[in-house]
Amino acid sequence: MSVINLAIAGDLHGAWGDDDRELLLKVNPDAILFVGDLGEGDFRLVKSIANLPLPSAVMLGNHDRGADASGDQLQSQLAILGDSNCSWRLRDWDYPPISVVGGRPCSPGGGYFLTTQVKGVFGPVSLEESAIRIFQASQNASKSIPLILLAHSGPSGLGSEAFSICGRDWKNPSLDWGDKDLAMAIDLIRKERSIDLVVFGHMHHKLRLGKGYRQTYYRDSLGTIYLNAASVPRKGIDESGELLSHFSWVQFLDGQIAHASHRWYRKDASIAYQETLLNTAL
Template identity: 60%
Template sequence: MRLAIAGDLHGDWTCHDERLLDQLQPDALLFVGDLSDGDLRLVKAITRLQLPSAVILGNHDRGKDRSGERLRQQISMLGDLDCSWKMRSWSMPPIAVVGARPCSSGGGFHLSEAVQSVFGPVTEEESVVRIVEAASLAPDHWPLILLAHSGPTGLGSDASSICGRDWKHPHIDWGDRDLAIALERMRQRRSADLVVFGHMHHTLRGGKGERVTFHRDRYGTAYVNAACVPRSGSDEAGHPLIHFTWVEFENCHLSLVSHRWFHPTGKLAYEQTLLRQPSPEMTSC
């Protein structure tokens, strides 16, 4: 099973992405949020994709509209693709994707006025419960993925940490506290196989190096930051490149995580492998 993950788009999504996906033919596509600043045309383009897809919205997606109306419009357009505090699953491929708190800006726990307008004054504990309850609906033998805009707390407090604050001092852990608590409670039943998020861009502020983008904890849960921004560029010869984070499961077990840069034709130009491990003996998903 092959999953393509689109990091923070920030409006960078064109027909070239759609044609590339036609060439790559992943089994499913995940969006980690910050699609744009509320551009409904981009949301509509995502809804037209002929792929099993799941979307969590990011802090930029609410735009400058504090009333929540633009956010509400996007959620309505996305329909079942929206994963806000919900599980999205497909039998083909057999996978369960659980959305965390929508429109997160990291930094512990905070709900913007727009989010409160749409979802109400959700407390941190209520957010935790919603995530855990959604995860409890996942079939035990299916891979379980948590889809968030910001990753959880507890993964480091350096500027280059996977969720580290790099834009001002002091550099601290800027993850989501409710997501970390939810992951801990979920372990009473089962651990998540993979937590996918963005928000904290790969290149550190001021050009001061690159961020760590992968982590695996002692419970076996893998964490990947997909926020390669900008996600389009060119190679040394000037040929265009498009980035997707790429994940593969074999026999329902995580076997590969990498960052990949493709030519629009589908040819792989560069790959940064974050995890590669052999699959266990054949099991049934």
């Protein structure tokens, strides 16, 4: 039986250090995905992620775009990430046997908006062009292995309530705050192949207006799983005062997703708490 374990780091907002690297090596996933909002352009943090000794795929978020309108700070981060950068690109590796295709970098959600920094690096890109770029990147992925789409903001079309997986929760009325280009790309890709998993963040799990938490997992009628990994803050303390760190976790068995969860780990890599979203594994 073929088993692939993926760790997913939700919006970091600077909460990443040597302890996370050590924890990750103990947890020992086959690969790790980052959904963006790493650290407000912190080059040291980006270098730490780029130097991880395991396969990684990184999407930068709206908080990673940099303060300079030229896009130089954004370009520097992309250069540091090298092959791990997934901006409108296929991230492929020899092992594990999965393909990761990235969406539009630095997305603030809300349909479609290209920041001045992204324009400075990539030039003007229309809504349709962005969708086509994602689709074209998927064309280079092997159809014999699972396909994952990695984005900062999830696609539009998954609900307009504040608690929806991509719903706007910080201002009334609530709206579908997903990305239209990603939704368009999904439709294009599905004309030629299936999509196993769409991973993103941006919309924090804890709702800003009102009590409660948003939906973080959704499976559509065609079997694609959508996972929002943005548990913010991703560091916490248990009742005994021990530090906990969050990763989302996905397991493939023989090329099919068998498990998905949100996990809070202790320093020794034991699981203090797990929210199971899917579990078909025997």
